[in-house]
Amino acid sequence: MAEKTIALLGQPNSGKSTLFNGLTGSRQHVGNWPGKTVERKDGFFSHNGITYKIVDLPGTYSLSANSDEEVVTRNYISSGEADLVCILADASQLNRSLFMLADYAGIHVPVVLLLNMMDIAEGQGKKINVAGLQKSLGVPVVPMVAADKKQYQPFFNLLENLEKRASFLNAAKLEQLCRKNIGDEYSAILELLPKQGIEIYSASWLAEKLLEQDKLALSFVQGKTEPGIFEKIKSLISCVKDGNLRTADCKFKWIDTLIQENVTSSKKKTSRSRFDKAATSKRWGKPIAIGMIVLGLICSMLIGMPLMELVGCADLRHFNAAGKLAP
Numbered sequence: 001m002a003e004k005t006i007a008l009l010g011q012p013n014s015g016k017s018t019l020f021n022g023l024t025g026s027r028q029h030v031g032n033w034p035g036k037t038v039e040r041k042d043g044f045f046s047h048n049g050i051t052y053k054i055v056d057l058p059g060t061y062s063l064s065a066n067s068d069e070e071v072v073t074r075n076y077i078s079s080g081e082a083d084l085v086c087i088l089a090d091a092s093q094l095n096r097s098l099f100m101l102a103d104y105a106g107i108h109v110p111v112v113l114l115l116n117m118m119d120i121a122e123g124q125g126k127k128i129n130v131a132g133l134q135k136s137l138g139v140p141v142v143p144m145v146a147a148d149k150k151q152y153q154p155f156f157n158l159l160e161n162l163e164k165r166a167s168f169l170n171a172a173k174l175e176q177l178c179r180k181n182i183g184d185e186y187s188a189i190l191e192l193l194p195k196q197g198i199e200i201y202s203a204s205w206l207a208e209k210l211l212e213q214d215k216l217a218l219s220f221v222q223g224k225t226e227p228g229i230f231e232k233i234k235s236l237i238s239c240v241k242d243g244n245l246r247t248a249d250c251k252f253k254w255i256d257t258l259i260q261e262n263v264t265s266s267k268k269k270t271s272r273s274r275f276d277k278a279a280t281s282k283r284w285g286k287p288i289a290i291g292m293i294v295l296g297l298i299c300s301m302l303i304g305m306p307l308m309e310l311v312g313c314a315d316l317r318h319f320n321a322a323g324k325l326a327p
């Protein structure tokens with residue numbers, strides 16, 4: 001019997017199955033999620049006398065509920081079966097891969113961030129301030145190379161201190177961004193939801209998903225609130241256009257700040273010259289292109305005219321004064 005259950009969550013190709021295989025070896029069970037054709041992979045491993053069950057969740061870009069994979073993932077997390085969720089992010093492309101973490105912010109199930117593919121990120125000259133990230137997020141952050149089992153020790157160290165270290169992700173800054181960028185409707189929905197949230201979901205997480213018109217969140221909140229309150233929430237949602245784009249914008253801004261504060265790159269970017277920048281800019285691109293065409297024409301005329309004159313004089317020498325062709 002497993003004493004602790006760990007779920008691996010992350011975008012496709014973030015390295016979940018690599019870590020799952022590395023930890024479990026042959027102690028795996030493969031089946032399907034109930035009622036779905038999505039593969040379910042459970043496995044077991046032991047460390048320091050404790051047996052862990054590990055679940056390799058399907059790779060999804062976010063926690064929306066549009067595909068079978070996303071619904072399976074959402075339902076599993078809300079089932080409360082996992083004692084710990086490990087979110088794997090590809091450290092070589094954090095702007096994109098941290099979106100799953102941003103979409104998780106506000107779910108009250110203990111979480112850790114595994115910065116996988118650190119070998120690639122280091123090859124790119126990236127330096128990640130792990131302590132700084134931990135401070136901002138309020139949860140453990142562990143650099144990983146899932147493809148190399150010899151580098152699993154920091155992950156095992158985390159397991160040894162799980163009781164002390166596991167905690168919820170700090171979503172306060174994301175909530176502030178949503179209040180500022182989405183506006184009054186977001187704040188008004190928050191006021192209508194219970195302050196402490198509902199079950200594992202914080203009020204801010206639910207408000208974001210409601211504005212995204214997420215079907216699972218809508219039916220969940222409908223089932224947990226008074227009909228009158230739910231009607232008010234629905235009319236607020238209908239006032240916000242493109243809710244999913246607006247919440248995504250806030251999440252990407254949140255990620256940008258995290259990266260700006262905690263990631264540096266020692267390799268210089270291939271810098272574009274001032275001319276390249278001007279030639280591709282919206283303002284100067286066209287005038288520069290037209291100028292270059294005109295300059296090309298003038299140059300060809302300057303070179304061509306003397307040549308044409310020379311050829312013309314040579315031809316004239318073939319005519320006599322009477323304008324007849326000389327013999």
Ligand SMILES: Nc1nc2c(ncn2[C@@H]2O[C@H](COP(=O)(O)OP(=O)(O)OP(=O)(O)O)[C@@H](O)[C@H]2O)c(=O)[nH]1
Nearest residue numbers: 011012013014015016017018059116117145146147
């Ligand atoms: N260089 C490097 N490659 C890695 C690392 N971890 C995983 N990979 C490679 O990344 C690719 C994707 O890894 P998977 O484990 O299949 O990713 P996944 O998250 O299970 O993907 P999905 O099942 O599609 O969601 C594979 O080719 C792995 O070998 C790592 O730490 N470093």
Ligand SMILES: [Mg+2]
Nearest residue numbers: 016017018059
């Ligand atoms: Mg996989």
